[in-house]
Amino acid sequence: MPEEAEKLEVSVWRGGADGAYETFQVPAYENQTILDVVSWIQQYADPTLTYRFACRVGMCGSCAMMVNGRPRWTCRTHIRTVVQDGAVQVGPLRNLPVIKDLAADMDPFFDKWVAAGGVHSPSATRHDPMEAIDPQETDRAEASAGIECINCSVCYAACDTVAGNPDYLGPAALQRAWTLYNDAKHDDRVNILDAVSGNGGCHNCHSMGSCTVYCPNELDPMSAIAGLKRETTRNFFRKRR
């Protein structure tokens, strides 16, 4: 471990929704992520600190938190990029209920994922021959654009529309819906358009673009939602049922 240089002043949210920030002095190292800092507090300063992580390499989507008021994947964000005058503030994800300290309740996020029609419904059984899919085909390219989502909820926490309208399904769920809508192997494509056309659906999006700006995997949920708006509009004129 590199030589200890100075201290970081780290404010961490403690308690539930009515909690408060508590400040810790954490040794600053040359190479240190936000998750390293939070882990140091839990291991050396206060073992009761609650937070969530798993893979530490940006694959699992567990460790997203608000850092200086912005949602970030903490395992892949270097402390140097966010520290301001030697201080940094770490809180639970916005737009989700706080369980305790830095752990947010992800249930609403995943419930909306399902409500947007995000559960895959196969168009063939294992007994059918495998369908050939051209990866260059337009629909497939649209679907492929969103499949690297790790469900970290950074986009959901960044979304001001979710903040103002708790019924709104949010960017991740709608991007998942758009991915499945363009997936030739999904059996329920028209029902997806119905699922995203209700009171909390894609039409609530104001295209502010925070989801696309903050997505740690550089995905583009805003364009996916625009795609859903376009297709639901086409479908509206096409069927008029």
Added chain:
Amino acid sequence: MMNLHLYMAQRISALVMAPLTLGHIAVMIYAVQGGLSAEEILGRTQGSVFWFLFYGSFVVAVSVHAAIGLRVIVHEHTGLRGAGLAAFTWGTGGLLLLMGARAVHAVTAGGAS
């Protein structure tokens, strides 16, 4: 608090408003440059079915468009929902329609020379 039908109503009303707005501005420029007085303008609009339909459809489109837009703003900023939000939407649309209808009536009804 927007669903597909409200979204379509707002987009279609916007499509209606856009050319009417441009037409209104073009007529304003024409009227000012031609030096028409208010009396001369009213002389041409009163009793005219064309101008009644022109401004009448504009007022209807504005009422629909603005009511839905304000509905979204009110919901996101105050949390109003359900019957209260529906009452606000219909009330706003109705008020705009009433005010606009009065103006259209004043400009296009009766008085044709």
